Amino acid sequence: xxxxxxxxxxxxKIAAGIIAESGELLNCTVVKSDPSDRDSMFNQVVKAVxxxxxxxxxxxxxxxxxxxxxxxKVDRENGIAVFQNNLPWxxxxxxxxxxxxxxxxxxxxxxxxxxAAFAEWxxxxxxxxGTFVYVTISTGISCxxxxxxxxxxxxxxxxxxGLIPVLSKGANERLEIIAAGPGIQKMAEKELQxxxxxxxxxxxxYLNGSQEYQPIIEEVTGYxxxxxxxISCLLDPHKIVFGGSVxxxxxxxxxxxxxxxxxxxxxxxxxxxxxxxxxTMKQANxxxxxxxxVFERI
Numbered sequence: 001x002x003x004x005x006x007x008x009x010x011x012x013k014i015a016a017g018i019i020a021e022s023g024e025l026l027n028c029t030v031v032k033s034d035p036s037d038r039d040s041m042f043n044q045v046v047k048a049v050x051x052x053x054x055x056x057x058x059x060x061x062x063x064x065x066x067x068x069x070x071x072x073k074v075d076r077e078n079g080i081a082v083f084q085n086n087l088p089w090x091x092x093x094x095x096x097x098x099x100x101x102x103x104x105x106x107x108x109x110x111x112x113x114x115x116a117a118f119a120e121w122x123x124x125x126x127x128x129x130g131t132f133v134y135v136t137i138s139t140g141i142s143c144x145x146x147x148x149x150x151x152x153x154x155x156x157x158x159x160x161x162g163l164i165p166v167l168s169k170g171a172n173e174r175l176e177i178i179a180a181g182p183g184i185q186k187m188a189e190k191e192l193q194x195x196x197x198x199x200x201x202x203x204x205x206y207l208n209g210s211q212e213y214q215p216i217i218e219e220v221t222g223y224x225x226x227x228x229x230x231i232s233c234l235l236d237p238h239k240i241v242f243g244g245s246v247x248x249x250x251x252x253x254x255x256x257x258x259x260x261x262x263x264x265x266x267x268x269x270x271x272x273x274x275x276x277x278x279x280t281m282k283q284a285n286x287x288x289x290x291x292x293x294v295f296e297r298i
Contacts, residue, residue, distance in 0.1 A: 003058060005049060005104075006291030007068045008112060011035055011086030016048035017284070018056055018063075019291025023122055025284055027056040038088050046101055065106030066098060067290035069115035073156065076110055108293045112286050113159070114151060117144035118298065119289030120241045120279055130238035133231055135161060137224070138244030141176045145235065150298050166226040179223040181246050188216050203250045221253060225260035232261070232269050240272065243279035251278050 002021040007014065010033060017028035029051040034040040053060070072084035079095020081087070095107045117134035126132045128149040135143040141162030145152040152158055162176025177183050181199045188197045192212055205213040231237065247253050258273050265272070279285055 002064050002295060003062055004064045004291040004294035005052065005066045006115075006287040006289065006294075007045060007048065007066065008115065008286030008290060009033070009045060009068065009070050009087070010112070011071070011084075014044055014048045015283070015287045016045075016052040017287040017291060018052055018058060019067075019288055019294075021292075021295050023119070023288060023292060025288055026058075027052055028284070028287060029055060033087075035086065035088050038092055041088055042092075042094075042097055045098075049102065060102065060104070063104060065108065065294040066102070066104045067115065067293040068094060068098070068107065068109040069112035069286045069290045070094065070109060071112050074109055074111050076108075079107065079109055081109070106294055108290075108297070110290075110293065111144075113142050114144045115289035115293060116243060116285040117146060117151075117289065118293055119281060119285040120243065121146045122289075122292060123281065124239055124241060124277075126239050131235055133235060133237045133240045135228070135231075135240060135242050136244035137180065137242060137246040139181045141180050141227070141244075143231065145237075146298070161227055161231070164227055164230055166223050168223060175223060175227045179220050179227070184216070184220055184246070187219070188213070191216060199246070200249075207252070217253075217256070221256040222260050224253075225257050225264065228257060228261055229264040232265060232272055236269065237272065237275075239275045239277075241277055241279055243282070243285055245283075247278060248282050254278055 004019050005016060006019045007016045012033055013030050014033055015030045018026040020026055029048055031044055031048045034044050070081045073082040075082050081089040081092040081094045083090055095109055098107055113136055120134045121132050132146045133143055143159045143161040145159055164175050165172035166175050168178055184202055185199045188202045202213060206217045262273060
């Protein structure tokens with residue numbers, strides 16, 4: 001059974017796992033990020049890889065390679081982490097540094113959302129001639145598109161769903177600003193005139209039936225439905241899978257989004273309503289996808 005190491009790098013934590021070619025996560029570890037400078041951050045990546053191997057029965061001779069998911073813009077061909085909002089790695093040669101450190105047989109890098117999307121695409125067993133979309137709703141909002149077995153990348157910035165303007169109280173606002181985790185928190189604090197309300201508390205109060213929180217979630221799901229309708233119109237995908245902490249931890253949101261999406265859709269578009277689901281991998285999809293990309297190039 002072939003095995004690879006998958007790494008999912010973020011601004012607060014780094015997850016590393018050993019992934020079987022079947023997609024099984026054999027071992028996983030998480031370490032804190034250290035974005036104070038370039039080398040400190042890289043040293044934490046090294047630590048994560050070393051820990052995940054030490055916690056398993058596998059040696060480097062049994063590892064086919066390393067897959068790495070990095071936020072922001074990535075130069076896949078040259079192995080460069082080009083730009084990130086939350087890491088000190090502008091034009092950082094991540095592939096060369098990992099090769100120097102571990103000498104693996106192969107290294108593949110990509111944007112972290114693309115890595116997660118690949119794992120979800122494999123798990124969904126979508127027809128390889130179809131169109132698949134993975135949407136992440138977390139501290140930001142983004143999506144990745146796989147069409148006929150290949151990523152649709154455009155000129156390199158395709159899938160930035162969070163940047164799409166949606167109608168909010170008579171004005172256009174970027175979806176990410178008003179419907180991602182921080183946006184939900186700010187909306188609640190403004191509407192309820194409260195100094196601090198966490199996003200987690202907003203959802204908890206909604207589920208508890210607190211009346212003042214009901215309009216907030218109704219409003220947020222309305223914005224998300226507008227964004228998803230854009231995907232429905234432009235791509236008419238065969239399948240959408242949602243991930244990220246906001247919707248992954250609050251799966252009831254999907255039905256609310258569907259109800260509002262149906263209002264916009266023509267009858268010919270409503271096939272999508274039955275093909276929308278939430279990831280069952282949750283936070284592991286980035287690690288699994290990164291590992292699986294070692295075995296298959298798309």
